[in-house]
Amino acid sequence: MLLVTMVLTLTLTLLIEGYTQHMFGFQDDGGNPPQGPVDQVPPSIENGGPVISSSGSTPVSLTPPARTVVLTFDDGPDPTWTPKVLATLERHHVPATFFLVGTGVATHPELVARMAEDHDELGLHSFTHPYLPSLPGWQRTLEMREDQLAVAGAAGVTSSLFRPPYSSSADAVGNADWATMRQLGKQGYLTVLVTQDSEDWQKPGVRRIIRNATPPGSAGQVILFHDAGGDRAQTVAALDALIPRLEARGYRFQTVSQAFHLTDANRPASTGQHLLGVGLLWLLKGAVWGLDGLDLLLLFAGLLGILRAVISMIAAARHRRHARTAWGAPVTEPVSVIVPAYNESAGIEATVRSLVASDHPVEIIVVDDGSTDGTADIVEALGLPGVRVIRQRNAGKPAALNTGIAAASHEIVVMMDGDTVFEPDAVRQLVQPFSDPGIGAVSGNAKVVNRSGLLGRWQHIEYVVGFNLDRRLFDLARCMPTVPGAIGAWRRAALVRVGGVSEATLAEDTDLTMAFWRDGWRVVYEERAIAWTEAPASLGALWRQRYRWCYGTLQAMWKHRGAVRQSGAAGTFGRRGLLFLLLFQVLLPLFAPLVDVLSVYGLIFLDPVHVLLLWCSFLLIQVVTGAYAFRLDGERLGPLWSLPLQQFVYRQLMYLVVVQSVATALSGSRLRWQRMERYGSHQEPPLSPATGARG
Template sequence: MNRRRPPTVIRAHWVLLVVSMLTLGVALAVHGFTTGNLGEGDNGPSTSSASLTTAVVGGGPVVNSSDLASPGLSPASRTIALTFDDGPSEYTTGVLDVLRRFHARATFFVVGKQVAEHTDIVRRMVADGNEVGVHSFTHPELGSVSAWREGLELDQTQQAIAGATGYTTNLLRLPYSSKVANLTPTELLALRRAGNYWAVFTDLDTKDWTRPGVPAIVAASVPQTGAGAIVMMHDGGGDRSQTVEALTVLIPKLQSRGYRFVTVSESVGLASPFRSAGVPSRLRGSVVIAAVRFGDLVAWLLSATMILVAALSVLRLLCLVLLARRHAHSRIDETADHLPTISVIVPAFNEEVGIAAAVKSVAASDYPRFEIVVVDDGSTDGTVAAVKSAEVPGLRLIRQENGGKPVALNTGIASSSGDVLVLMDGDTVFEPDTLRRLVQQLATPTVGAVSGNTKVGNRHGLLGRWQHIEYVIGFNLDRRMFDVLQCMPTIPGAIGAFRREVLEQVGGLSSDTLAEDTDLTMAICRAGWRVVYEPQAVAWTEAPAGLGQLWRQRYRWCFGTMQAMWKHRRAVFERGAAGKLGRRGLPYLLLFQVLLPLLAPFVDVAAIYSILFQNSGAIALTWASFLLLQFLAALYAFRLDRESPRVLWAIVTQQFVYRQLMYLVVIQSLTTATAGIRFGWHKLRRTGNLDAAPAPSTP
């Protein structure tokens, strides 16, 4: 009997999924902003009619951004204000060590994102008596971004500094700026919008970021005899080892000439730029730092996940193709004398539209000795009338109250007489040689059961093509691999052949899971029998024609498979055929049918992030390469299955709807299994449309 699931339980995991995706989205948006890829662009005017006064142009390099009519301030004679941009980074520690060794101080114009990642270094800057100034949060050209973006850049950097040190600062250096005389119109615009800052330019630009060599950096840092200077260097943004080494030469050289190395404010006679940050500013700064670090962590984890998923997916495809090739070249010799008696068991519950075609197709088989037993499991439609109207000679019809598919199959098995039992669904059509192909494999004494090849009979429409591709690539390639590895976990309910003694040994079919076929197959493996795959034993089945029907079918399959895996988990510790299932088949199912689909939503989010914020060309190339690999594997699978490859164009569209539906099924199944909810088997609505299948001949 079906049990109704509590709606609050089912809704909870979807809420959790949405919240998780939103959290990821926010974290990645933060990461996109902090890496300079969000909101940056030519949002401001590239030219401006504004210009600096002659007084400012002819003044010093420290300019009051709120009074651009007055000349800038210049450092006192024989004072050097070393300034470092783009940090902090791992090279900043080296810079601080050199400064401390020679009792020198400097001013660091920090990037907010770097502050969030290296708070300890920023705290050391202040503790050592150095000054800290704002250099934006992500290092864009501030004149080329919108006013709100510039405000955000400066404000977030101030908050990061406050969170790291407890102070704010009134020093600013515009990214990409150098000397006052070289100030561009867009930089002037950014300066006007900045507000109340002392903007620090430079007297001497060492261009150390070009890595010209230690002697060149030192030479560019030496002012005219006796003059003071603000010197521009870099402690972040790349390899700054030459800068660190140049300091060990420059500082003692100029100190020996009577120069002092001081901060910018001290060099021009300004008060300390630091202001104590209030508790709200410190808290906001802590939030900014935490958000940046969390965004970086999420981006790293998603990148690692994408690499892991891609590697596992490629490995899986390669294994499938290689083992499928081995399976194709290791066919058994057909033994014409192996002709055991067969009983074909057909359970039927409301199969009015397809049951007649099913039994007619079996009756048209070229096998000499078999019987057909149809078990009507309490159908409420015209199933019984359809079976009778088929007028199949020798067919036996058994009617019983509704008890479920496993009960119906066990009834048919108990009422049959064949040495080999072929179980099929009531919506399935066999080809004339299917029975003969199945039993040939049973000529091997160690083989206890045989899986046939299920093909999609209704391939019209995009959904039908998607399922057709999945059956050929996934299901049948998987079964070839499982056969070679001797760990077959599932014989599909649509077509399977079993020795009677095997079914008696495992106690028939069980109602413990929703996937009675998987449960039965695993039980046979654990009983010491080998289960094999016969690709030429073809059964045509009707795949779900709508997304709702597909969801219900795959949900039952997935949930039932999880139940069967849990039921037979002890096979991991067993020997022989059971151990092969436990240590080969079960880990494969867990990895590729449970865990990998669970990672798929995060991979999709990561892919969208990469397209929006990173090198979309590289992402497109990667995706196209993976799709090409899938296509080549599909081409080989279709060749093995003797199918036309003309439908393979649908692989591209399969990535955008069908794949997402499949991983949502896994999420719901896992949640339901974790919650301990039990379900009855849901009957799918059938249309009887098997347009791709050969029409059964009249027996």
């Protein structure tokens, strides 16, 4: 529900902002569409006056009285020029009629309120200033309804006066224009055209504007000016000179309703209309603020993404040079390997045989955690040397690992998953860092074995680029947050000291790793210790697995937040590792969907070429990072062809997992542990470097 609400709110915000700000715009009045056919326009309209009532069966047009001037202004309000026009009118004590664009009203409602207070008249000029005949009927109605509400919210009045954008005099009305007037006339609007156009939109100079707006005789006139849509300095100067000149000729200045003896052209809005109008104004203002906020978040997310890619690649290069040196004296002592198993019949044989084939002396302890599929029977039937099976009632993976720790005979303990296959040298490579007495745990290099399908390729890319590239950075910065459950080695004495594997979180491997840091141990990454693990083969299974991982990581971060205040290795981990997790595994995925939403917004409302170039730039960064990570891991670059496709499905799924995990954590709910389905994808005998399985 939270996710749906967020998506709908964001979509509504962008649609409102995009429609009001980018769907239509102001063009010069001279650029309006040609008149077209006129055979459906009644002669009384074509040859009549500028005010048209088209609500009845017989349309009526009105002509202004002699020596009467109606000053009308289109396209406002404008924060620069509307106040100057109003000041000029106030100085000369003359009223005017302003035909307002709804988007301008929403941006500057205080100017509309000032017009009403000054007893100027308000008319409607549509909400976004489109050419109305080109729109379907429902959209014309929407344009007028929203413009009406905006005026009601800003000034507390409604208006029955309407002027179509890009209109002029009655003799220029075509069939399409007349159809629009008829539709809106039935909705109660009077159409107000002009008799004289000052052509101030052309900026021809003050003298030319005055000449264009001066009546040729004593006939009454409805004169068109503009108080928005560009620089109106010539308009303001022309008004200052024109008004006293016409007054000297005996002209009087009136509003449309005064000149044509109309009643209720502007009348107080009802409480409901005013409240709806105020709500619309706040909604529009919120949409603008929301997009501004989204722009900042997008910038933040983009900088975080670029920063992560740059830091990861620099750190990986340094780590590669560091990894070429030996850890110290070779570690040759035997190792206990613990395999927790619950219903692992599909792959347990391949797992155990890979351990037996290890080139390092190992004790293999398979802890059957109440399996119902004969997992323990399969292991026992193999009759392999050095393999011991312990059966227990189902108590969960942490309990099975603790059982294995208690039964281990050796100081170094390797933990793995029941669906994982080790390469023959994996254990030997994994335990070499323990020659340093300050190292408490070692992370190995987990790879995806079932990578043939598209989903498998995407997870393969994530393991190589996301997990292993990050581990190199964590190792260099001494803040490794997770030793993966698939392949990791631990000091048994340290395990006992921290209380073993905790059941407090759903990410027991992350929780245990953080506990080691807080106990003063260092955790490192050994990329040469390779294990092959099964990845989920369906989107549903992937969602469940990553939901558990993410939620468990959030639990572990909260549990060990106190590391930030500690000193030594714990403090280093807390201030580096936890901050990294917060920025790049929580906040960045939360903000990243904004990139996709704003990309769609840009394709619809902005320049699609610019948006596509920006998107391709981000994709290029990912491809370069991926290629470098694949090279470090000795992988073929072939699977990277699916990286662009990954942006449209897999990436969104991972982001939504984070959103749901954060929402679950904030709600205080507790997620149950979910076991992944096994597929038996492993090759047998175990993989080795000689098989060329790196591709």
